[in-house]
Amino acid sequence: MSLANRIANLFRRGKVDNEIDAELRSHIAMRTEDNLAAGMSPQRARREALLRFGNPAVMHERTAEADAALYLQGLWADMRYALRQLLRSPGFAITAVLALSLGVGAATAIFSVIDVVLFRPLPFANQDRLVFPFMKSRTGSSLPVSVLNYYEERAQLQTFTAMAGWSTLDRVNLERPEGSISLRAAKTTDNFFTVFGVAPILGRTFLPGEDQPGKDNVAVLSYEVWQAYFNGSARVVGQTVKLDGNPYTIVGVMPAGFRFPLYMREAIYTPLHAPESWARARGMHWMRTVGRMKDGVTLQQAQADLDRVMANLAKTYPQQEEGHTGTLIPLAAELNGFASDGKMKGPMQTLSLAVLALLGIACVNVAGLLLARGVKREREIALRAAVGASRRRLIRQMINESLVLALAGLAGGVLMSWLLLKAMNVFLVEAIARGADVSLNLKVLAVALIIATLTSVLASLAPAIRLSGTDPNRALRGGSGAGSGTSLGKSQHRLRSTFVITQVALSLVLLMVSGLLLRNLQALFKTGLGFNQNKIIAVVLDLSRGNYKDPSGKNEKDPLLTFYHPLLERVAHLPGVVASGVIDLLPIAEWGSGYDIHIAGQPPYPKNAAMSSETRNVSAGYFDAMGIKLTRGRLLSPSLDRPENIASNMVVNEAFRRKFFSNGSDPVGAHIDDAGKAEGKSGIVGVVSDIRQDLQSPPMPEMDWLIDALPPKDRMDTLRNMFLMVRTDGDPKALIPSLRGVIHDIDPGVPFRSQTMDEAVNEQLTFERMESWLFGIFAAFAVLLAAIGLYGLISHEVELRTREIGIRMALGSTRASVMTQVLRRVALLVLSGTAVGWILTLASSKLLASIVEIHTAHDLGLLARISAGMALVGILIGIAPAREAASIEPMQALRSE
Amino acid sequence: MAKSDLQGSLDLLILKTLSRMGDLHGYGIVLHIQRASEDLLSVEEGSLYPALHRMEQSGWVTSKWALTETKRKAKFYKLTPAGRKQLKEAEESFEQLVKGVRAMLRYA
Numbered sequence A: 001m002s003l004a005n006r007i008a009n010l011f012r013r014g015k016v017d018n019e020i021d022a023e024l025r026s027h028i029a030m031r032t033e034d035n036l037a038a039g040m041s042p043q044r045a046r047r048e049a050l051l052r053f054g055n056p057a058v059m060h061e062r063t064a065e066a067d068a069a070l071y072l073q074g075l076w077a078d079m080r081y082a083l084r085q086l087l088r089s090p091g092f093a094i095t096a097v098l099a100l101s102l103g104v105g106a107a108t109a110i111f112s113v114i115d116v117v118l119f120r121p122l123p124f125a126n127q128d129r130l131v132f133p134f135m136k137s138r139t140g141s142s143l144p145v146s147v148l149n150y151y152e153e154r155a156q157l158q159t160f161t162a163m164a165g166w167s168t169l170d171r172v173n174l175e176r177p178e179g180s181i182s183l184r185a186a187k188t189t190d191n192f193f194t195v196f197g198v199a200p201i202l203g204r205t206f207l208p209g210e211d212q213p214g215k216d217n218v219a220v221l222s223y224e225v226w227q228a229y230f231n232g233s234a235r236v237v238g239q240t241v242k243l244d245g246n247p248y249t250i251v252g253v254m255p256a257g258f259r260f261p262l263y264m265r266e267a268i269y270t271p272l273h274a275p276e277s278w279a280r281a282r283g284m285h286w287m288r289t290v291g292r293m294k295d296g297v298t299l300q301q302a303q304a305d306l307d308r309v310m311a312n313l314a315k316t317y318p319q320q321e322e323g324h325t326g327t328l329i330p331l332a333a334e335l336n337g338f339a340s341d342g343k344m345k346g347p348m349q350t351l352s353l354a355v356l357a358l359l360g361i362a363c364v365n366v367a368g369l370l371l372a373r374g375v376k377r378e379r380e381i382a383l384r385a386a387v388g389a390s391r392r393r394l395i396r397q398m399i400n401e402s403l404v405l406a407l408a409g410l411a412g413g414v415l416m417s418w419l420l421l422k423a424m425n426v427f428l429v430e431a432i433a434r435g436a437d438v439s440l441n442l443k444v445l446a447v448a449l450i451i452a453t454l455t456s457v458l459a460s461l462a463p464a465i466r467l468s469g470t471d472p473n474r475a476l477r478g479g480s481g482a483g484s485g486t487s488l489g490k491s492q493h494r495l496r497s498t499f500v501i502t503q504v505a506l507s508l509v510l511l512m513v514s515g516l517l518l519r520n521l522q523a524l525f526k527t528g529l530g531f532n533q534n535k536i537i538a539v540v541l542d543l544s545r546g547n548y549k550d551p552s553g554k555n556e557k558d559p560l561l562t563f564y565h566p567l568l569e570r571v572a573h574l575p576g577v578v579a580s581g582v583i584d585l586l587p588i589a590e591w592g593s594g595y596d597i598h599i600a601g602q603p604p605y606p607k608n609a610a611m612s613s614e615t616r617n618v619s620a621g622y623f624d625a626m627g628i629k630l631t632r633g634r635l636l637s638p639s640l641d642r643p644e645n646i647a648s649n650m651v652v653n654e655a656f657r658r659k660f661f662s663n664g665s666d667p668v669g670a671h672i673d674d675a676g677k678a679e680g681k682s683g684i685v686g687v688v689s690d691i692r693q694d695l696q697s698p699p700m701p702e703m704d705w706l707i708d709a710l711p712p713k714d715r716m717d718t719l720r721n722m723f724l725m726v727r728t729d730g731d732p733k734a735l736i737p738s739l740r741g742v743i744h745d746i747d748p749g750v751p752f753r754s755q756t757m758d759e760a761v762n763e764q765l766t767f768e769r770m771e772s773w774l775f776g777i778f779a780a781f782a783v784l785l786a787a788i789g790l791y792g793l794i795s796h797e798v799e800l801r802t803r804e805i806g807i808r809m810a811l812g813s814t815r816a817s818v819m820t821q822v823l824r825r826v827a828l829l830v831l832s833g834t835a836v837g838w839i840l841t842l843a844s845s846k847l848l849a850s851i852v853e854i855h856t857a858h859d860l861g862l863l864a865r866i867s868a869g870m871a872l873v874g875i876l877i878g879i880a881p882a883r884e885a886a887s888i889e890p891m892q893a894l895r896s897e
Numbered sequence B: 001m002a003k004s005d006l007q008g009s010l011d012l013l014i015l016k017t018l019s020r021m022g023d024l025h026g027y028g029i030v031l032h033i034q035r036a037s038e039d040l041l042s043v044e045e046g047s048l049y050p051a052l053h054r055m056e057q058s059g060w061v062t063s064k065w066a067l068t069e070t071k072r073k074a075k076f077y078k079l080t081p082a083g084r085k086q087l088k089e090a091e092e093s094f095e096q097l098v099k100g101v102r103a104m105l106r107y108a
Helices: A002-011 A013-037 A042-053 A056-067 A070-088 A090-119 A147-156 A192-196 A223-230 A276-280 A299-316 A331-335 A345-376 A378-386 A391-431 A442-468 A472-477 A487-525 A559-572 A622-626 A654-660 A712-719 A732-746 A757-764 A766-800 A802-810 A815-843 A856-886 A890-896 B002-021 B026-036 B045-057 B081-107
Strands: A130-136 A160-167 A171-175 A181-188 A218-221 A240-243 A246-253 A267-271 A288-293 A325-330 A536-542 A577-583 A594-596 A612-618 A630-633 A649-653 A683-688 A702-706 A721-728 A753-756 B061-067 B073-079
Touching (some): A013 A042, A013 A056, A013 B026, A013 B045, A013 B073, A042 A056, A056 B045, A070 A090, A070 A391, A090 A345, A090 A391, A090 A442, A130 A299, A130 A331, A147 A276, A147 A299, A160 A192, A171 A267, A171 A536, A192 A288, A218 A223, A276 A712, A288 A299, A299 A325, A325 A331, A345 A442, A345 A487, A345 A766, A378 A391, A391 A766, A487 A815, A487 A856, A536 A757, A559 A577, A559 A712, A577 A622, A612 A654, A622 A721, A649 A654, A654 A702, A732 A753, A753 A757, A766 A802, A766 A856, A802 A815, A815 A856, B002 B026, B002 B045, B002 B073, B002 B081, B026 B073, B045 B061
Parallel strands (some): A218 A246, A649 A683
Antiparallel strands (some): A130 A288, A130 A325, A160 A181, A160 A288, A171 A181, A171 A240, A218 A267, A240 A246, A536 A753, A577 A721, A594 A612, A630 A683, B061 B073
């Protein structure tokens, strides 16, 4: 009732005003009449009545306030007034809005990323029911599941509606008249779509049993693939397409937005199609699983269920399964990289902190600007106070004015964040699973509004409180140089100095972090990879299995003899090719294919020691193509290492030698225990130099096997997805046309995709690049703002002290000494800021550790250079106002007062 | 704290006046408070109006324009049942305050 009244009053302000006026007037009139009756003179009667009444204007205002939420009315008036004021001082307005825009823009951009990573619901039904079992081997390394184990788990688990297996190891070739396209393939068990509870928009998903051989030539399209390659046609269901050369029937299309795994755009879903050898081996761990817990089952109950099943497996198959553990992780946390070991968690926190620092700088910067402007407005405020504005009313006016700034800052900030996101787009899409979904939506805009408002109001609080305390008497009596010499002027300069120091300190922290990040990044780029990334190009070779069968469809054509041999032969003779070879996993980009081994004759290894080695299949020319050097023994050779040999031969790398032959004995001639009889055990024939399999970890032990020595029946499974590595003496990209020509000459069904190793390295570092790029931008913003703040303060001080400097000069101060004095002040501010910045950086090094380790001693040089740079920028900024101070003409300065 | 107490006691004085005197305009309330308190309590007369308007918004009093004995237009205030209840509460809490302060003074 009362609230409605008050709001109603808003719309009849004029009427309410008149009524209050009439009421107050009648009171004064009655008092005057009584006074007259008491015998006072008319003049005295009225004056006495007013005196008793108090200031009518104030009383009116306060009464009106009681009547209505006139606050809003005042707000509007204040804002219009503020807008006029801002337009009158464009320099101030532009700087303040710029500062706010930078802070708000950065914060909004980062929030929109956080929004996608943390808050956006997954494109699945019941996402809180979905869990990802994180399996670990005896040694603690991540361990996929074998098909055999999967089916046992599925049968034994009781707390799950569905537990599905999937693998994204393969790509598939979609054959079209225009040429083959390589698509990402999610190969899944029949209950995969049951887990996610998302219905297809066309057709159906997999039926129970459709993951079994014979029924499994069916495919479900993702929305993107449907749109891009099937023109979004509704008739696609039932159509037969050739995937990897084999006919598949399209049974359904998933809605837009459904993706699993989330990074898979352009995906096609097919049943497992496990290679026969993989399907039969319990020790062949290659599948991931994802499950949906039954309703009402807690994570703990599901975990206990899984533990029970894992224990059963370990009991039944101690050889393969003992010591393996599984931990259920909520799917959302896992997918978004926010699981306990997630890659996103630390960096996101740190980036948020960086954004807060930047916002802080912007806030303090605007506060400083407002303070400076406040000094010039002292007289105006004093006048308002003198005519009866209460202190609260004054503070409110100033905060309302800051809302105008907030709105302008919001507009600028949204624009800025749009630009930032635009620039980040490439990084985002590659570095974050759902990076392509980042957008400035309503939620993000609402947050931007809150950020802008909070920042502006916070910034205007201190100046408003300070300014509203202006003593009208002194301010109005003082000369035109308001603020000079008053205690207000001095204490506000102390406050502004604190602000400038804060800004310098925070910018220094951002600078230091981004400096360290950049250096780490450079170090990663310059890592001893073991090969020259500028001279090597990698071509993806995805063979279509269906094209390697004889016309009867029964017997496979040998991919080694019909594809790889002619390919390698012809590539070796291309102009510009120095060396070439093939490997099954792309160095730097892919690793993790390996198993535990034991060197024959060595004592048993401790049970929990990680004694595994990576394993690769290569052609003989691979080593030369990568520039890998032989250090002992011999390289692999098709003439010596033949498929009909009883035991296979391999070459190991130096990391392997260091790990398994730490006693210094010679690996060449040693064997690994991979067969029962001695003559069947694989032997080491040579040792080669290391290259990195993973960019960010030291070289891992590796065993290399010759593809020519593979038994013919295993060749298709092993050689379906390979990488052709070509080393050139010129620009590797120049080879692309001739490589494409050769490959399509031999098999037109192979989609051509290539990448220089330089690009591969870059791709691996997307996240790190994004991180340092963002920090770099934030630091640049911060330094810019700090510079503005410093410049503003110093030139304002010089302006206020014109008279004092004039007197000094009249008394014999030289221009040089005036300049030195100003610069000394600058130096003091900058050095204090630098000191605080160091303290802050060191104090927060634990927080920062998730993205960058700070080793004070080691990084001292870099950090010192950054600090010196910051200080130098500060001093350079001080030079302009210092020169201005030095150019003051004493006579003029004194006369102008 | 002190401020809200003062405001509270002004409210109390106004409510009490209205409950005693029936309909009154602002000036009349001031006069009554002065008379009844034997000139010990004098308020800045204007500050009565924010209080009156606030109480009206709270539903403790209603107002209407009418003519005074001297044929002058003035706004007359009248206590509502809610106002009467509020008066009772305010009186009680004021008694408590006085009792408490008195006890303190005696003890010290």
